Amino acid sequence: MLVKIRSIANIGLESVPIDVEVDVATAGFPGFSIVGLASKAVEEARERVKTAITNSKLDFPPKKITVNLAPADLPKDGAAYDLPIALGVLLASGQLPLPSDIDLSKSFFYGELSLDGTLRPTRGILLLGLFAQKSTPGATIFVPEISAAEASVVEGIIVMPTKSLAQLVQHFTGDSKITPLDPKSITQETETKLIEFDLSEIAGQEQAKRALIIAASGGHNLLMWGPPGTGKTMLSRALPGILPPLSNSEALEVTRIYSVAGLLTPGQALVSSRPFRSPHHGVSNAGMIGGGSNPLPGEVSLAHLGVLFLDEMPEFPRSVLEGLRQPMENGTVEIVRVAGHVKYPASFTLIAAINPCPCGYLGHPKRECKCSDRQITKYRQRISGPILDRIDLFVTVSVVEIEKLSLTTKTAVNTVTSKEAKMQVIKVRKLQQQRFKDADRPLYTNSQMRNIDVKKHCLLSPEAEHLLKMAVEKFDFSARSYFRLIKVARTIADLESSQQILPEHMAEALQYKQIL
Amino acid sequence: MDYQKLANWQKIPELKGLLDLSTPPKELFFCGNFDPEIFASCIGVVGSRKMTDYGSRVVEKIVPDLIFKNQTIISGFMYGVDKYAHQTCVDYGGKTVAVLGWGIDTKLTGDDLKLAKKIVESGGLLLSEWEAQKATHWTFPARNRIVAALSHEVIVVEAAQKSGSLITARIATKLKRKLWAVPGPITSRTCEGTNLLIASGKAQLWLGKSASTNLSLNEDPILALLDQEALGANEIARKLVQPVSQIGAQLSLLLLSGQVLEKGGKYYLADAS
Numbered sequence: 001m002l003v004k005i006r007s008i009a010n011i012g013l014e015s016v017p018i019d020v021e022v023d024v025a026t027a028g029f030p031g032f033s034i035v036g037l038a039s040k041a042v043e044e045a046r047e048r049v050k051t052a053i054t055n056s057k058l059d060f061p062p063k064k065i066t067v068n069l070a071p072a073d074l075p076k077d078g079a080a081y082d083l084p085i086a087l088g089v090l091l092a093s094g095q096l097p098l099p100s101d102i103d104l105s106k107s108f109f110y111g112e113l114s115l116d117g118t119l120r121p122t123r124g125i126l127l128l129g130l131f132a133q134k135s136t137p138g139a140t141i142f143v144p145e146i147s148a149a150e151a152s153v154v155e156g157i158i159v160m161p162t163k164s165l166a167q168l169v170q171h172f173t174g175d176s177k178i179t180p181l182d183p184k185s186i187t188q189e190t191e192t193k194l195i196e197f198d199l200s201e202i203a204g205q206e207q208a209k210r211a212l213i214i215a216a217s218g219g220h221n222l223l224m225w226g227p228p229g230t231g232k233t234m235l236s237r238a239l240p241g242i243l244p245p246l247s248n249s250e251a252l253e254v255t256r257i258y259s260v261a262g263l264l265t266p267g268q269a270l271v272s273s274r275p276f277r278s279p280h281h282g283v284s285n286a287g288m289i290g291g292g293s294n295p296l297p298g299e300v301s302l303a304h305l306g307v308l309f310l311d312e313m314p315e316f317p318r319s320v321l322e323g324l325r326q327p328m329e330n331g332t333v334e335i336v337r338v339a340g341h342v343k344y345p346a347s348f349t350l351i352a353a354i355n356p357c358p359c360g361y362l363g364h365p366k367r368e369c370k371c372s373d374r375q376i377t378k379y380r381q382r383i384s385g386p387i388l389d390r391i392d393l394f395v396t397v398s399v400v401e402i403e404k405l406s407l408t409t410k411t412a413v414n415t416v417t418s419k420e421a422k423m424q425v426i427k428v429r430k431l432q433q434q435r436f437k438d439a440d441r442p443l444y445t446n447s448q449m450r451n452i453d454v455k456k457h458c459l460l461s462p463e464a465e466h467l468l469k470m471a472v473e474k475f476d477f478s479a480r481s482y483f484r485l486i487k488v489a490r491t492i493a494d495l496e497s498s499q500q501i502l503p504e505h506m507a508e509a510l511q512y513k514q515i516l
Numbered sequence: 517m518d519y520q521k522l523a524n525w526q527k528i529p530e531l532k533g534l535l536d537l538s539t540p541p542k543e544l545f546f547c548g549n550f551d552p553e554i555f556a557s558c559i560g561v562v563g564s565r566k567m568t569d570y571g572s573r574v575v576e577k578i579v580p581d582l583i584f585k586n587q588t589i590i591s592g593f594m595y596g597v598d599k600y601a602h603q604t605c606v607d608y609g610g611k612t613v614a615v616l617g618w619g620i621d622t623k624l625t626g627d628d629l630k631l632a633k634k635i636v637e638s639g640g641l642l643l644s645e646w647e648a649q650k651a652t653h654w655t656f657p658a659r660n661r662i663v664a665a666l667s668h669e670v671i672v673v674e675a676a677q678k679s680g681s682l683i684t685a686r687i688a689t690k691l692k693r694k695l696w697a698v699p700g701p702i703t704s705r706t707c708e709g710t711n712l713l714i715a716s717g718k719a720q721l722w723l724g725k726s727a728s729t730n731l732s733l734n735e736d737p738i739l740a741l742l743d744q745e746a747l748g749a750n751e752i753a754r755k756l757v758q759p760v761s762q763i764g765a766q767l768s769l770l771l772l773s774g775q776v777l778e779k780g781g782k783y784y785l786a787d788a789s
Contacts, residue, residue, distance in 0.1 A: 206750045206760035226781075356780075363569055363780040368705060372566070373595045396781030398748050470772050492761070507765035510772075511749065 003092040005084040006108050008131050009076050010124045012295060012335075012342030013256055015131035020081060020109075021068040022088025028064030034085070036069030039077040048079070048113050049086045056117035056166040061093040075339055077294050079112035080122050083142065086113060086165055096172050102140075108132050111144040117165040119144035123262030126255055129154035140180075142168065149269040150259055152184045153252070159183075184269055195241035197234055200417045204400040208235050211395040211512060213421050216242050217428035218491030219445030221328070221350040221390060223313075225515060226397030227367075228360045232353035235397070236278070236309045239351065241418035243274040243307065244426045250305050257304055257344065261297050275306030277348075281315040289323045295335040295342040300327045303348040313352040314382040321387055324350070328390045331448075349447075350391065354383070365399060392447060392484050393512040428494045446491045454483050458490045459499070464506040471510055485509050517632060517642070519547045519620045530555035534665045536691045541645035541662060545620035548636040554611055559587045560667030560688070562660075562681045563597025563674040564706045569780065571674040571706065574698050575600050578671065578722070583610030590667050592617060592659055593628075593642070597673045597681075602635060612640040613666065617659040619649035657683050664688040671696040671722055675709030682709050689718060696722040738766060739775065739785065746782045 005020040032046050053060045067085055069076050087109055090096040098104070110128050112120040125143050129151030132139040140158040141151060148161035159181040162168050170176045199209055208224060212235060215222040224232045246254060254271045258264050264271070279288065279299045290298030300308060310316060327333045331347035356362040357376045362369040371379075429445070435457055436443035443449070449457065460468070472482060486501070489509040493501045522544040525531050530552040534540050559582055563571060579589060579601055589605040591598040593614035605612040612635055616622075620642065624632050632642055645662065649655060660680060664670060664687035672695070675681040688695050697719035700707025713719035737756055741747060749767055753760040767783060770776045777784045 204750055204754075206753050207748075207764060210760050210764070368568075396748070398750070398781045467769075467772070471768075474772055504762070504765040507768035507772075508761050510768035511764035 001092045001094065003088045003104075005088050005091075005104060007081060007084045007110055008108065008124075008128050009074060010127050010260055011340055012344060013127065013260060014342075015127050016071075016074060017131070017135065018074075018076065018081075019068075019070040020084040020088055021070060022085065022092045023066045023068075024061055024089065024092040024094075025064040025066070030062045030064060032065045032067075034067045034069070036067075036072045037075045038069060039075065041079050042069070042076050042081055045079065045082050045085055045113075048082050048115060049089065051115045052082070052113040052117040052165055053086055053089065055115060056164065056169065058090065058165075058169065059093075059095060061089070061095075063093070065089060065092075075294075078122075078124075079120075080110050080124070082113035083111040083119065083162075083165070083168075084109040087168065090169065096169060099172055099174060102172065106136055106139050108136075108139060108141040110141065111147075111162065113165060119146075119162055119164060121146045121262075121266055123147075123264075124259055125150040126154070126252075126259035126264075129157060129159065130256070132157050146266040147264070148181055149184075149267050150255070150264055152181050152269050153255075155183060195238070195418055197238040198241060198418045199238050199421055200415055202231050202234055202238060205231055205235060205397055207511070208232075208395050208397050209416060209421075211393050212236075212239055213242065213416075213424060214488065214491050214495065214512075215239075215349060215351065215393055216244070216421075216425045217446075217495060218392075218432070218487070219349050219447040220392035220488060220491065221352075221447070222393040222395065223352045223354065223388075223391045224395055224397050225354055225356060227362075227364050227399055228355060230397045230399055232397050233311055236307075236311070236351050236353060238418060239307055239309075240274065240276045242421040242425055243276075244422070244429045246272065246274055246305065253345065254305055257297050257301050261302065263302070275303050276309065277303040277306070278309040278311060281310075281312055281317075283316070283320060285317075285320055285323055288320045289327075289333055290335045290342070290344055291337070293337055293339050295337055295340075295344075297344045298333070300324065300333055300346040300348060301344040304345045306348060308348045308350050310350065310352045313354045314379055318382060318384075321382075322384065325386055325390070328387075347448075352391070363398075365401070388514065389478075389480055391514075392488050394515045395512060396515065424495060427497075428491065431494050431497075446487050446494070449487055449490075451483050454486050454490075458486050458501060460486070460489075460501045460506070461503065463503040464489070464501050467503050467506045471506075471513075475513065477513075481514060485513065488512060517547045517624070517629075517636070519545050519642075519647075520550070521545055521647075522550065528552050528555075531666075533668075533691075534662065537661055537665050539661075540665075543645060543647070545644050545647055547620065547632070547642040548640060550641065551639075554588050554613060554639070554641060555666060557587050558590045558613065558667045560590050560663050560670035560684065560693075561597070561601040562591055562663060562670065562672055562684050563601075564676060564679055564681060564709075565594055565596035565598075566676075566706055567596040567600060567674060568704065568706055570700060570704070571597055572600055573784075574673050575604050578673075578698075579604040579610070580608045583608050588613055588640075590615065590663055592656075592663055592680075592684075593632075594656070594680075599631060601673075602640075603631060606631070606634045606638050606640070609638065611638065614640070614642050615659050615662045615666070616642060616644040617656040618644065618651035619646040620644040621648050622651070656680055660684040661687050664693060665691055667693055669694040669696065671698065672710050672713060672719065673698050674700060674706045675713075676706050677708045677712065679709050682713070685713060685719065695719040698722045736770075738763070738770065742776060742783055742785045746784045748781050748783070752783070 002023045007018045008015045009018050112122045125147045142160045145161035145163050151159045160178045171178045327346035333346040335342045357371040359370045361367040489501045489505045492505040525544045589612040591601045660683045664684050670688040697710040697713040753763040
């Protein structure tokens with residue numbers, strides 16, 4: 001008898017329907033084979049399925065069993081086909097009658113089996129949910145209980161959290177039905193995470209804090225420059241606390257990536273706060289951009305709609321840094337491997353921290369720099385022009401002289417808490433949403449504006465324009481830095497709730513011009 | 517770059533300083549348009565290869581003054597103080613002579629080439645006593661004797677205790693050239709040599725223009741603050757109790773109008789230099 005069970009294969013963020021066809025022949029020598037470009041993990045499903053069936057107190061039929069994963073020319077990987085294969089064997093061998101209330105053409109099965117028959121956490125459940133919703137209205141999906149929460153935010157499908165193969169069998173025989181998971185609305189899931197550092201905890205560095213707020217508001221890339229121990233890392237750790245919460249569609253977009261990467265914790269339904277990724281500088285190209293024979297998302301994609309923080313940026317391998325160019329320009333990254341061609345979204349805000357020289361003490365008021373001229377030039381050259389060109393804000397984080405901080409007297413004008421900053425950021429993001437609502441492509445922040453958008457949305461007052469012209473003459477700006485300056489000034493004007501860009505906004509933007 | 521041999525340099529009166537040397541150069545080669553006038557009033561500005569922030573500020577302060585007095589800046593075309601002195605001189609439209617520590621036919625690259633071209637364009641000269649000679653440990657001290665001999669006065673900007681600039685200083689003293697040294701902080705290693713020159717009485721203390729005690733007449737509170745010391749935007753905001761965004765905007769305006777200068781995140785009053 002032949003049974004056809006529906007499942008899916010995930011290639012990057014795309015899902016492809018897979019038919020798991022199981023045939024148990026009446027005649028022939030006993031055997032169990034899987035065809036359809038199965039990888040090693042799928043091949044090994046034979047052993048897992050066989051043992052899981054036996055350990056669930058069911059019979060593994062001593063007959064000729066053939067499993068085909070169709071379409072046959074698409075390579076399949078992962079252990080998620082264990083469940084459909086096991087179910088297929090049970091149905092095709094006639095041990096398990098198909099109840100009338102279950103329609104196999106409207107059901108999806110997905111999950112890895114352990115030897116005792118329980119289902120293990122499996123990645124990509126959210127993608128299965130979204131695929132089922134799109135392709136088969138009213139579909140039911142049977143997925144491991146631990147990972148089932150991922151799909152609970154998908155509307156219009158029934159999610160069956162399955163503990164084990166035995167439980168699934170009882171559901172089929174009608175002995176004890178599985179209770180479907182309650183659908184969750186996305187909004188109830190987004191909550192605020194605990195903040196690691198509050199802005200008000202960081203002593204001094206008023207200008208850097210201001211730059212952080214501007215970066216968070218307008219999605220501008222930021223580079224912090226200064227000797228060690230001045231609070232560059234601390235400042236960047238405070239950033240997640242002032243980032244605006246994810247909108248519903250954004251949360252779903254981020255969760256999809258994390259689902260594919262298998263990075264959702266069991267029971268987690270959604271990634272609720274903006275990602276903050278800070279890879280170590282030993283990261284490989286594939287780790288940063290994404291890779292593997294079946295390409296998985298890299299750090300740039302995991303930081304999608306969030307922040308990618310590169311501490312000690314010049315220590316990163318040159319090729320890794322140059323690899324950032326495409327995602328920084330397009331907001332997506334395309335990975336090509338023998339197995340296929342995958343496109344992941346990668347629209348992130350880059351925050352970089354660098355020392356002024358290899359020893360770190362160049363320009364330090366008290367300590368002496370021990371680097372030679374050549375060493376310093378070489379160190380600076382590790383970050384290429386094209387990368388620097390894509391950074392909007394440059395800020396010097398200089399040494400805080402404790403005695404000058406006067407911690408005892410409160411200077412209320414310059415202390416800002418993360419909570420206040422977050423309110424400002426949310427306000428500015430709303431203004432931007434309003435501004436770009438008629439845009440012909442998805443535009444979220446000022447930093448994503450192209451030159452044509454800049455001309456349309458950035459109204460300069462005549463004085464501001466005059467100031468800009470003076471600055472261009474004095475500092476020899478390129479065309480790209482010219483537009484970059486206007487974009488930053490736009491965000492500053494938004495922070496001050498000004499429709500027009502006034503000279504003071506332009507003047508402040510000039511504070512963050514390129515310094516390398 | 518094209519170079520020429522300076523025929524019979526011994527007969528040029530402006531170069532007779534070189535004859536003071538016990539071993540004057542046998543030949544001289546140069547790049548640029550030769551005009552003996554350039555050697556009429558030369559002042560050597562030499563110093564450490566490892567120039568500190570202080571060193572660069574000193575060069576920025578003294579070189580324009582010297583150019584104003586129609587002096588030619590002469591130095592050794594080595595990175596650090598030497599090259600910065602050439603650079604500043606060219607930037608301010610002065611004439612400068614670079615005495616090379618290697619043969620004149622050596623091909624320059626990158627920044628060196630850029631600077632060399634600028635020197636020639638602004639009417640300066642590149643000078644060497646060798647046609648083909650690789651730079652090596654003995655060529656630099658040899659070059660120093662020419663710098664010292666061509667200069668009428670020598671200013672040592674920054675020098676560590678063991679520094680090539682001190683060789684120049686020693687030769688200059690021997691040739692009875694007037695020797696100046698710029699005082700530096702006693703905590704800085706790159707000022708040990710210069711401070712020692714002053715302390716031992718070998719060099720005179722260079723203070724630039726007599727430190728004028730101009731009263732702080734600055735109306736602008738930021739300028740008034742900067743008159744006392746160089747500060748970063750954060751410190752100014754803290755002292756004036758104003759949001760850093762406003763201070764930043766005002767600083768940009770002052771920067772554009774040329775009233776202040778910015779370096780490494782700190783602001784300096786422009787007319788103090």
